[in-house]
Amino acid sequence: MHVFNRKERPDPDAAALGADLPSIERRGRSAVLRSIDGLVGPAGVPAVAVAALRKTYPGGVEAVKGIDFEVRAGEVFGLLGPNGAGKSTTIGMLTTTVVPTSGTARLAGYDVTSQPLLARGVSSVVFQDAVVDRPLSGRANLELHARLWGVGAGTAAGRIGELVDAVGLTELIDRPVASYSGGQRRRLEIARALVSDPRVLFLDEPTVGLDPRIRHELLDVIAGLRTRQEMTIVLTTHYLDEAQRLCDRVAIIHQGTIVGLDSPAALLAGFGREILEFRVSGSADAAIAALRDRGVAGSDAFAVGARVTVPLHEHPPTDALAVIDGEQLRVSEIATRSPTLDDVYLHLTGERIAA
Secondary structure, eight states: OOOOOTTTTOOOOOOHHHHHOTTTTTTTEEEOOOTTOOOOOOTTTEEEEHHHHHHHHHHHEEEEEEEEEEOTTOOEEEOOOOOOOSHHHHHHTTTTSOOEEEEEEEEEETTTEEETHHHHTTTTEEEEEEOSSSSSSSHHHHHHHHHHHOOOOOHHHHHHHHHHHHHHHTTTTBGGGGGGGHHHHHHHHHHHHHOOOOEEEEEEEETTTTHHHHHHHHHHHHGGGGSSTOOEEEEEEEEHHHHHHHHEEEEEEETTTTEEEEOOHHHHHHTTTTTTOOOOOOOOOOOOOHHHHHTTTTTEEEETTTTEEEOTTSOOOHHHHHHHTTOOOOEEEEEEEOOOHHHHHHHHSOOOOOO
């Protein structure tokens, strides 16, 4: 995983190196990574395969509770949930920075626990915290990363030029990174992660902390990465629009478990085209029961506090309003709207996804 700066370099023991990556040259007790550029995993396997993956921290804190999923090559896959749901711990295990308690995780067929160097060799990550060197120029950061990971000088020069243009940093690339805005540094982080031409790119909350305009621009950059041939992207986010815009499929994570997994369109389709939402004075459960007894609400109707959400499916809103009037329910703030992924999350967990 290409996350090391000048102070953080891989130094596994010699036995692991000999079994894991043949392009390692031993020098005494240290190991120098000679070249991983172009390393690919076995053909015909998922880009990411996770089975019964679990992480329990000291004190018995279960951050991830035995999750399972696969990501196809070339797919953009999202881990969606609020802060504390287990997303970053999952990314940490997939990027070999967090040791799993049990279960397995493979990148392009390589086990992250028993074959960490091979897993790192086919992947790259952009963490929430910046790792670029601010005193250096953007170009120097990219060149340093290319040398560290064994990318030839000619290949690196062409690739860096392409990436700088792709992320919109052409006019800034020779300036010190300390002069970059937060959004510009984030773009440089993404370019840095792509210098080694990874098969799997991990993005951990890529737009967190950015203002709306910069965030929108960065989403355009990330969306453009989909055109890179056969590259798989796994991103974590608690922004609903981000998951819906970028992801082919989304795994909804709640308290360390996956409670839903499908394409955003399929997750939304379960709610139909229109939902009715209102606030009720009195028992929200009684209001839902009344709507269900009259055949207007189904099992997917739910309440959070006093706010009731009813997917209408084939029913017109007037059917629900007739029940509300007939049952003399005291309601306010009645409105219809299209369903969102927030509705899906609320239905599955009873909690809002917004952090």
